[in-house]
Amino acid sequence: MRRTRRAFVASAGLAAGGMSAGCGEASRRAARLRLGAAPSDLRPTEAEARLLNRAGFGPSPGDTARLREMGAVAWVDQQLHPSSQEPPDLLLALSRLDALRLTPMELLDLPAGAVAGQLQQAALLRAAYSPWQLRERLTDFWTNHFSIDVRKADGAYLKPEDDAAVIRRFSLGRFRELLGASSRSAAMLTYLDNRDSDGRSPNENYARELLELHTLGVDGGYTQRDVREVARCFTGWTVESRFLRPRGRFRFRPDLHDDGPKVVLGVTIPAGGGLRDGERLLDLLADHPATARRIGAKLVRLVWGSEEPAWVRSTEHVYRQSGGHIGTMLRPMLVSARLADAPPVFKRPLDFVASALRATGAVADCGAAVQAHLQAMGQPLFEWPMPDGYPNTTEAWRGSLLARWNFAAALLRGEVSSASTLTATMARDFSRTNPRGAADVLASRILGRQPDARLVEIVARTAALGGAQAAIALLLASPEFQWR
């Protein structure tokens, strides 16, 4: 039952018609029609919910149907080779975002805040509505691995290109290519100050984070002297700023480069290498066992939820065998029959928001209203102030529960989305069947697993007293829905 990529995208049947910023009544009607056509009573099994939660941002009716039709292995293999095509509704919404079509120089006419808002909007729209869920999950992962706070300097104008040409382009490809693209990214050169580093007195900011965060890790065996030597290798790596040149692009300035010999991690980089110094160094770092171990362990944590030693060993091994190919490292865990038994992961705010929109089939433009809630939860995208990316521990995020509850209420008030048929369907179900039966169906559909009896009882009582809306808002706010 092999399907073409085109058919796959076309059948995504996204309930996304009303997601553009200024949606009119007609598009809202269209959205409702399409939503109504989506399989509305499809309950994901526990294994399906787990896979959609780890490979993506949780079950949506459409993706659950596709996963069931294709089977897990075929679905994962298709996800590992995403096309650039998106469903028409999502494409339409994205095409209206200047941040995605203009160059950094052209964007300068817009306020930085507007560009940052559009960048965030695009990330949310894709997480919630793209059928290429694995690419979106990995895009979020690498966005944090190579974290850039767009509020620093010209970050808002430079980050869209970094997002497209660095993070998205290589998110499932080779780590060395991703690393190389990041090292020449104007956004990264600006964020970690390498654009201002020269041979006379090198700036260590990028050099240090390259070793500590991007490759080896803090226990990766480098010294303070290595940091300085790495900084020397990258002197002269800067951003084009001359008149009538492609400003905002990578530029190497030999006159600012320290061309003397360097010794990094015990390896001599001979004098006179120029631009090759940095490239040799990136090869050295990408091939280093500490990098294989660290990237492997981070990917295991991403998919498996903990750094399970057996998976860390095998993924580290695959890193070396595959030349650091990210998709190849991910596949064994994603197709593993044991994935459903892996430890639960506490959702970050982005996970929570996207999964809530997906679970309820809500049509949101992901503009200012959704973003304000995300900020209240502590995760305004692309704004983590430090270069290590948003934290991924349960501890860091459990203070955001109140803001999550309030997002659930706002969603059911209709403040952040323009259409969801779930409420109407459920109101009907609650009135037709016994409330406990309806609560059980609703809970297992939203939570992606068989709910416990006490929860069903509380949901049924909430529906009886406050209606289907209150029951859905309660399920999204429940402890169970905060895990994936």
Add this chain to the structure above:
Amino acid sequence: MRVDPPPGRHGQSRLTRRDLLFPGARGDRPRPADSGTRWHIDPTKDAADRPALIVLLLRGGADGLHIVPPYRDDAYHRARPTIRLRPPNDRTVAKTDRCIDLDGAFGIHPALAPLVPLYRDGSLAIVHACGSGDRTRSHFEAMSTVERGLETADRGPRTGWVARYLSATPPATPSPLRAVAFSDVSPESLRGAPDAVVLRNLNEFRLGSLPHSSASEAWRAGLVDLYARAADPVAPAGRAILKAVAAVQRAVAAASSRADRVPYPASGLGAALRETATLLRAGVGLEIAVLERGGWDTHVAQGAGGGWMASLLDDVARSVAAFAADIGSGRSRVRVVALTEFGRRVAENGGYGTDHGRASVALVLGGSVQGGRVVTDWPGLDPEDLEGPGDLRVTADYRSVLYGALRSLGCEGALSSVFPAFRPVVAHSPFLVE
């Protein structure tokens, strides 16, 4: 009781150039005649009147040499030709490029002028060459060290020191707002504290509603029931939040009826300190607040009297000064300690900024503080005095400062579990020894 210097070179017996330059800089200076802020714990007082500690984390590695420059030392001026602050009496430059004299050896950045009256009246002390044992010069390792109350991040408990303090000192009257953090995410210092609350602002800290009151009520009642189940690991956090929401809204209601509001800067820190003052005044049992101000990673264009770092210091100074004025006489039961993860390289870099270094300063303000002085075993700035790639050595452990602060809250007995395997140096902490 001071950190033992390496034999020979830094011994007290030998008079060094440093001793001549920094005559009082050994931490043994007499305190000003009247600090006016002595505070004793009265066990009969209830939670509303208990003393409180405000921890301000300056994230990003704040440059202590820029905040409190040793302006008498030529080495300082040589190392930082572009970003240095000029001596207080250097009439060749504008006043805004000169530091303000503190004690004849150290000055304070002109943007911190709003704090100088607090220094002069004995409420504010500086601890210089202060830091941790972390030598990775990594933001994350170094801040984790400070937030977990350790020597270095690679060994010791995973919990935060604030969390350990809270469990070691259970209050007679439990309060849902005993510890709060004003932050986007829970700071590591509160890791392991199940009942600590993370806030962004007090007005936002309320439960939303659904279109009909019956739906709202059913939803809220359902929330209470769902989180009352013990099984889920986040359920305790949910229960703590539900309790805190009610307490915060009472405090907000009390604050809105108050007429004489002190103006705060329109910054995140200003807002957080204003909210902290509101909670303190409302008597909700707040004992520890963790606040933060980021942006100190000044690798380029750090500025001198003006510029990037000056604007950060301006925010800190005006926010803290407003807070001090706002709590007024309540200041005697409040202590503020501002810390950072590390200081910065002594020499400026080619981008007129500074790279990651070692020691920085801690600012200490409030009740029980023997202020009006720079507490330091000054390690010196000459090349042979520096550590690693050219960094100010740490001579005062940041934990001595925190230890003194917690002891002044009245809980000496519990401190061995808060800072395990640590022996504090009393002279490094500007708090009164009772």
